[in-house]
Amino acid sequence: MRSPVKAIARSARAERVLTSLFGLLAVAAGALAIVVGLGWLGTFRSQRSVFDPLLAEWIAANPQWTKLIGIGLGIVLLVVGLLWTVRSLRPERQPDMLLSSSAAGRLKVTSGAVTDAVSADAESLAGVSRAKARLVGSAEEPALRLYLWLADGTDIRRIWQTLDTDVLARARSALGVDHLPTAIRLELDTSKPSRVS
Template identity: 55%
Template sequence: MSRSTARRALGRSHSAERTLTLLTGLVAVLAGAAALVVGQGWLGEFRAQRPLLDPMAVSWLAGHQLYARIGAVVLGVLLFVLGLWWFFRSLRPERRPDLALDETPGAELTVTADALAGAVQTDAEAIAGVTRARARAVGTSAEPALRVTLWLSEGTDVRRIWTDLDTYVLTRAREALGLDSLPTAVRLELDTTGPARVR
C-alpha cells in the first residue's frame, strides 16, 4: 500500500478546501495591495485620482454590450456550477469500504465496514484501562484502513495500551482479513466523564 493512499484513508483530506481558501486569500491580498499602491499614488497622481471603474473600460463595455452580457452570463453560469459542485462535494459522505474475502460464485464472503469496525471496537474495549472505544473503517476495498479512538481511564499506562492494541486487536484484524498491512490512525483521549456526584 502506498504511503499517500494510507494518508488519504486515515485522515479525510481537506487539501482541496485548503487550496481554494489559499487561492481566495491570495487574490484578496493582491487586490488589496494593488488598491493600496494605486490609492497612495505610487503609480502616479493621475492614476490615483481616477474613478474605480476606468472610463476606458466603461466606454468599451458600452460599445460592446452584447459581448459583455454574454461574458457575464457565461461567468455567472460557471460560478453557479462550481458552487453547486463544491457544495455537494463538501456534503459527500466518507467512503466506508466492504471487504470481499471470497469472490467465488455461490460462496461469496464479504465483511462489511460496520462489522469490521464493530469487531475492532469490541476488542479494543476489552483492553484493561480502555473505558470506551470507537472504530471506523475507511479507505477503499482494495486498500482499507482503520481510524480508532480510545478513551483511557486516569493512570493508564499508555505504552501498554499501545502494545496491547497492536499485538491483540490490530494483529487479529489483519489475520482475520488476510491482510499484510492495515494502516491505522489511533487517537488517545483521557476519559473524564466519570459518574456524577450527588450533592
C-alpha cells in the same frame, strides 16, 4: 502500527491545490499590473485605462451579448462554487471490504460490521471502558481510527502493546491485509461524581 495522514484526518489536498491555484493567479495578475503600471512594457500602455477602450466600445455596441456573457460567467462561477462546497462538506467515505471474489459469488463485509467488531474487541481489554472505531480510506488501502476511553489507573503501555499484538492483528487477519494504518486516540473516561447522602 503505522499512522499515515489519511488515518489521522481527512485529506484536504484538493482544497489546498485549488486555493493555491487561485492564489497564484491573483499574484500573477498583481505582478502584471505592477509591471504595466511602472511602464516596463512601454509608457503608452501604462497611461491607458485599465478597461480597454476597444472593449468598452464593443460592450456599448452589443449590450445583449454582454448580458448573455455576464449571465453565463455568473452561472459557471455559481456551479463551480456549489460543487466545491458540496465536495468539501460531503461525509467522509467509509469503505466496504471485499474479502473474496470468485465465480460462485463475492464476500463483502460492510464498514459498520468491521468497526463494530474492532470496537467490541478493544472494549474487551482490561482497563478500556469504551471504544469506537472508524474505517476510512479506500477498499484497496483501508485505514482505521480508534478512539479508546480508559478507566482511571490503566496501564497505557500494556493497552498499547495489547492493541497491536491482539486487536489490530486480528483486524488485519480478518480483512486480509498486511498493513492497516491506525490512528489511536486515548482519553480518560471520567466517571460521574457520586452523590453525597
